[in-house]
Amino acid sequence: MGYYTNKIPFISKPNLYDIDAKAFFTATGITDLTIKNAINQLVLDLKSTSLWSKIKVLYPFVGGTSFTHKFNLIDTTQFQISWYGGVTHDSGGITGNGTTGYGDTNFNPSTELTYNNTCISTYIRNNVASSGYDIGSFNGTSQRFIHTPRTPTNTASSQQYNTTIGGGRLDKTSITDSRGHHILNKKTNSHRMLIDDSLVASNTGNGGSLPTYNIFVGAISSAGTATSYSSRNIAFATISESLTTTNETDLYNAVNLFQITLGRNV
Amino acid sequence: MIEVHLLTEEQKDFLKDIYIDDNTKFNPVFNNGNWIISQEEVTQYNGELEWVKELPLIEYIIEEFDLL
Numbered sequence: 001m002g003y004y005t006n007k008i009p010f011i012s013k014p015n016l017y018d019i020d021a022k023a024f025f026t027a028t029g030i031t032d033l034t035i036k037n038a039i040n041q042l043v044l045d046l047k048s049t050s051l052w053s054k055i056k057v058l059y060p061f062v063g064g065t066s067f068t069h070k071f072n073l074i075d076t077t078q079f080q081i082s083w084y085g086g087v088t089h090d091s092g093g094i095t096g097n098g099t100t101g102y103g104d105t106n107f108n109p110s111t112e113l114t115y116n117n118t119c120i121s122t123y124i125r126n127n128v129a130s131s132g133y134d135i136g137s138f139n140g141t142s143q144r145f146i147h148t149p150r151t152p153t154n155t156a157s158s159q160q161y162n163t164t165i166g167g168g169r170l171d172k173t174s175i176t177d178s179r180g181h182h183i184l185n186k187k188t189n190s191h192r193m194l195i196d197d198s199l200v201a202s203n204t205g206n207g208g209s210l211p212t213y214n215i216f217v218g219a220i221s222s223a224g225t226a227t228s229y230s231s232r233n234i235a236f237a238t239i240s241e242s243l244t245t246t247n248e249t250d251l252y253n254a255v256n257l258f259q260i261t262l263g264r265n266v
Numbered sequence: 267m268i269e270v271h272l273l274t275e276e277q278k279d280f281l282k283d284i285y286i287d288d289n290t291k292f293n294p295v296f297n298n299g300n301w302i303i304s305q306e307e308v309t310q311y312n313g314e315l316e317w318v319k320e321l322p323l324i325e326y327i328i329e330e331f332d333l334l
Contacts, residue, residue, distance in 0.1 A: 066289040085293030086306025099270060099326055100293045100304040131331050138334070151332045163334070171333075220334075226293070228334065 018043045020052075020073070027076035028068040035062045038261035039073070042254055049250035054119075055240040057107050059217070061093035062262065069094055070103070079107045084226065087218060092125055092264050094218060098132055098231035102219035107239060109137065109145045110212040116188040118160055118210070119243050120147050123181050123236035123255055125266050129154060132230030135237060137221035142208040144168070146220050149195075149232070150178035156200070158184035158193050162208030172201035178232060179266045181255050187242035197252035215239060235264055268328070270302040271321035277301075281318075286311045298327035 017025070021040040030036060039060060046052040058073040059081065066089050070081040085100030096102060109118070122134055129150045136146030136159075144159040151157065156175045162168025170184070170191040183194040193201040211221075217237055219226040236255055243251065259265035273281065278294040278301040285291055286307055294301050302324065311318055 066287055070289055083290035085290075085295070086304035086310070087290065088306065097304050097306045099268060099297075100295045100302075100307060102293070131329070133334070146334070148333075152330055153332050155333065157333055159334075 016040075018047070023076055024071060024073050027071050028063050030063045030068060032063075034262065038062070038258050041261065042258045043073070045250070045254035045257065049247070049254070051240075051243075051247055051251055051254070054243065054247070055238050056112055057105060057237075057239045059105075059237045060258070061235055061237075062091075064091045065089050079105050081105050081217065085229075091262075092233055093123075093235035095126075095233040096132070096218035096230045098130065098229050100229065102226045102229060103217045104221075105215045105217060105239075107215045108212065109215060109239075110210045113145075113210055113239070113241070115161075115210060116186060116206060117242045118145065118186050119238075119240045120145070120158070120160075120184045121182060121236070121238045121240075121251060121255070122147065122149070122234055123259060124149055124178050125233040125235050125264065126231075127177050127179050128230075128232050129178065130231060131228055132232065133220040133228040134230045134232055134234055135215060135217050135220070135239075137211045137213045137215045139211045139213060139223055142168075143211040144208055145211050145215065147182065147184050148228075148230075149180075149182055150175045156182075156193060156195075158186075158191065160184065160186040160191065160208075161210055164205070164207055166203045166205035168205060168207035170201055170203055181236075181252050183243070183248055183251065185243050185248060192248070194248055194252070196256075197249055235259060268326040269323045270297070270304050270326045271308055272324045273301040273303060273321065275301065277317075277321075284313065284315070286313075300324065302326065
């Protein structure tokens, strides 16, 4: 014998988005489905490859405004970027003007990272040879955490954490294109530079120490003052612990798919 | 040639605390003996300071170097 009830059966909706992706959408106010799906897939990819827990800050630069571009996907309440000067914000990400524009991540490498356990990655969409650095900070010659993908004489340089080549600095000469996904990965006795998942330079030297000033994007911090303004179009940036070689490939694959989904891959 | 807007010392001190939009502050920079802001900052500024839109233009002197 059956019975009647006035309870409405509960039909659960499938969880469309990861909880951290949802937090990002709430913070930024982004409603565009292409962007939401790209962010969600990025989060899922980073979590399934164990990269998520290694990344301290991740700026996806989506939404096209100074507001949406300030948020850190890993934790939207921390390390929001403070923007200064002439930065163009659009669907391609952020582009400094090479004279006054930059962002302060409010991320201090000396307190948030550990020595010989660091990695920078950026995704650059234009080919510019200039004196501008895209990300980093330094206190002098031996407290550095900076990267440029292409100087006026066609050198890419990762300085973690010194100006001495092979002793905390890794250079690659004959660079003809600043575009692509750049990974600068530093651990004890290993400094690796990858462009689009290809190892272009490496050395085994150590030296220097982590700087004590916040990391800037679109320029670098020289003891708290912006310098070396970049005019490159930055469409993604991370600062993380050092990565395994498998991590490096996984990060490239996740970022590449992310940019393809957004239609801004180079 | 890059052109930028010339500031007086007083204008520089005033603008460094002013927002261009809700999330971006002006960034007066010292270049070749002058305080300047970029044309992008003036274009993006949506505030009420009319004099910002009337600042004179001068040439920006690029300081090229290879590596720091």
